[in-house]
Amino acid sequence: xRGQNAVLGAAGLAAFLALGEAVPRLGLVKEAYFxxxxxxxxxxxxxxxxxxxxxxxxxxxxxxxxxxxxxxxAGIVAGVVISVVPYLRETTASTIEFxxxxxxxxxxxxxxxLYGTELRxxxxxxxxxxxxxxxxxxxxxxxxxDPVADETARSYGLGTWARIRHVxxxxxxxxxxTGVRLAAxxxxxxxxxxxxxxxAPGLGARIAVAQTSQAVPEMYALIVVxxxxxxxxxxxxxxxxxxxxxxxxxxxxxVAV
Amino acid sequence: xxxxxxxxxxVFALPAVLVAVWWVASDGSTDVYWPPLRTILExxxxxxxxxxxxxxxxxxxxxxxxxxxxxxxxxVALGTVIGSYRRVRAVCEPVLEFLRAVPPPVLVxxxxxxxxxxDTMKVTVIASGCVWPILLNTxxxxxxxDPVMAETARSYGVTGVARxxxxxxxSASPQIFAGLRQAxxxxxxxxxxxxxxxxxxxxxxxxxxxxxxxxxxxxWTGILVLGLLxxxxxxxxxxxxxxVLGWYHGLxxxxxxxx
Numbered sequence: 001x002r003g004q005n006a007v008l009g010a011a012g013l014a015a016f017l018a019l020g021e022a023v024p025r026l027g028l029v030k031e032a033y034f035x036x037x038x039x040x041x042x043x044x045x046x047x048x049x050x051x052x053x054x055x056x057x058x059x060x061x062x063x064x065x066x067x068x069x070x071x072x073x074a075g076i077v078a079g080v081v082i083s084v085v086p087y088l089r090e091t092t093a094s095t096i097e098f099x100x101x102x103x104x105x106x107x108x109x110x111x112x113x114l115y116g117t118e119l120r121x122x123x124x125x126x127x128x129x130x131x132x133x134x135x136x137x138x139x140x141x142x143x144x145x146d147p148v149a150d151e152t153a154r155s156y157g158l159g160t161w162a163r164i165r166h167v168x169x170x171x172x173x174x175x176x177x178t179g180v181r182l183a184a185x186x187x188x189x190x191x192x193x194x195x196x197x198x199x200a201p202g203l204g205a206r207i208a209v210a211q212t213s214q215a216v217p218e219m220y221a222l223i224v225v226x227x228x229x230x231x232x233x234x235x236x237x238x239x240x241x242x243x244x245x246x247x248x249x250x251x252x253x254x255v256a257v
Numbered sequence: 258x259x260x261x262x263x264x265x266x267x268v269f270a271l272p273a274v275l276v277a278v279w280w281v282a283s284d285g286s287t288d289v290y291w292p293p294l295r296t297i298l299e300x301x302x303x304x305x306x307x308x309x310x311x312x313x314x315x316x317x318x319x320x321x322x323x324x325x326x327x328x329x330x331x332x333v334a335l336g337t338v339i340g341s342y343r344r345v346r347a348v349c350e351p352v353l354e355f356l357r358a359v360p361p362p363v364l365v366x367x368x369x370x371x372x373x374x375x376d377t378m379k380v381t382v383i384a385s386g387c388v389w390p391i392l393l394n395t396x397x398x399x400x401x402x403d404p405v406m407a408e409t410a411r412s413y414g415v416t417g418v419a420r421x422x423x424x425x426x427x428s429a430s431p432q433i434f435a436g437l438r439q440a441x442x443x444x445x446x447x448x449x450x451x452x453x454x455x456x457x458x459x460x461x462x463x464x465x466x467x468x469x470x471x472x473x474x475x476x477w478t479g480i481l482v483l484g485l486l487x488x489x490x491x492x493x494x495x496x497x498x499x500x501v502l503g504w505y506h507g508l509x510x511x512x513x514x515x516x
Contacts, residue, residue, distance in 0.1 A: 109468035230358030
């Protein structure tokens with residue numbers, strides 16, 4: 001079953017690539033706008049051989065990773081504090097609901113003015129966008145804490161810190177992981193966007209340059225790279241999630257038996 | 258009565274404090290980039306009344322609605338087809354996963370090649386970015402239709418459109434709405450970005466224009482307007498969701514109570 005699915009998937013991918021080759025060759029779309037797959041592949045190899053490409057990739061990944069780490073730490077700390085301190089949740093609810101839907105790209109002009117094309121302007125956007133993903137998940141996760149477990153911990157005289165460590169954190173961890181996984185995808189989108197629009201060094205800026213200089217195959221090749229990067233991040237985040245929660249599932253399994 | 262008062266206090270206390278802090282902290286600000294809140298609020302009515310409100314807000318909102326609606330229709334339709342057939346799903350999955358992983362804003366330059374810089378480009382950009390979360394969530398939702406319910410419907414002879422309307426779509430709708438919600442924030446991002454790239458009107462265009470001409474308080478008002486728009490859209494979305502999924506939330510609440 002699994003093997004068959006993999007074969008079908010590979011066939012789908014091959015058909016997709018073949019379609020990309022055939023459509024421009026048959027003249028259905030102008031080749032200048034949509035180069036055939038082989039031309040894109042060629043441009044892709046040229047990029048891989050170019051050291052400037054690797055430094056751009058490094059810049060993008062730096063912005064992504066730093067932003068994600070900052071946003072995750074801030075989101076987790078803020079989420080735990082908000083849910084542990086009495087009344088803080090009620091008072092912050094409206095503000096969070098208001099700030100969360102503000103599109104982070106609204107901050108682009110501000111980032112440009114404050115930091116120009118530095119890494120910091122990328123970070124501003126990435127952190128703002130990913131912070132909410134983590135925070136909301138932490139808040140949901142803490143809400144899920146079993147009241148009996150919490151009361152038990154209280155009656156055994158566990159302090160606030162010990163309760164966070166032994167009751168709240170294990171319950172919230174699966175939610176936190178989901179939050180970080182969502183944030184990882186959002187962080188990549190915002191990192192590339194910031195580079196594309198602001199011109200901070202990275203893959204996005206390279207795409208913008210390729211576009212203005214009419215290097216269409218290179219532009220497509222770079223877009224494919226960002227897609228592969230996104231795919232890699234998704235798969236990686238899922239793996240980390242499964243690893244980090246392996247104990248959790250097993251613990252849950254034992255309790256259920 | 259007291260309870261209601263308390264609740265209102267909880268809702269408005271922190272925002273009031275934050276605005277007050279911003280007001281006081283920025284009051285004597287001489288930093289060009291952080292103008293006093295007073296100045297921003299004074300500029301606000303000058304900028305966002307009359308022509309600008311008429312020329313820039315409706316085009317942006319229309320583009321967003323158009324692209325979003327297109328993505329919703331295409332996403333749900335394709336997702337239902339792909340989700341209903343196991344083989345089709347297996348063939349499409351890797352390609353869809355890849356297409357979803359491409360950060361949507363990089364599509365702006367590509368679509369500019371095809372569609373120029375007019376409204377078609379913006380609507381296409383928004384639609385092509387929004388369609389993935391809707392499509393993939395629909396696939397998941399359609400796949401997860403309760404097998405007992407599906408079998409029952411089949412044995413009662415409910416097939417075709419009726420089956421789609423009464424069995425498949427309702428049971429997939431919570432998932433579909435999760436996708437629609439993700440798509441909404443992507444849509445706003447793409448609306449702003451496509452206007453920042455090439456446009457002669459719209460919110461994104463205006464804000465970048467302010468920034469380039471160093472009209473800093475005006476730029477701040479633009480950021481506020483975008484924030485308000487994002488907030489407003491998410492409120493509207495919540496209202497619609499609550500109406501459409503009312504039965505589902507009720508069901509969940511009652512099962513939670515009985516368990």
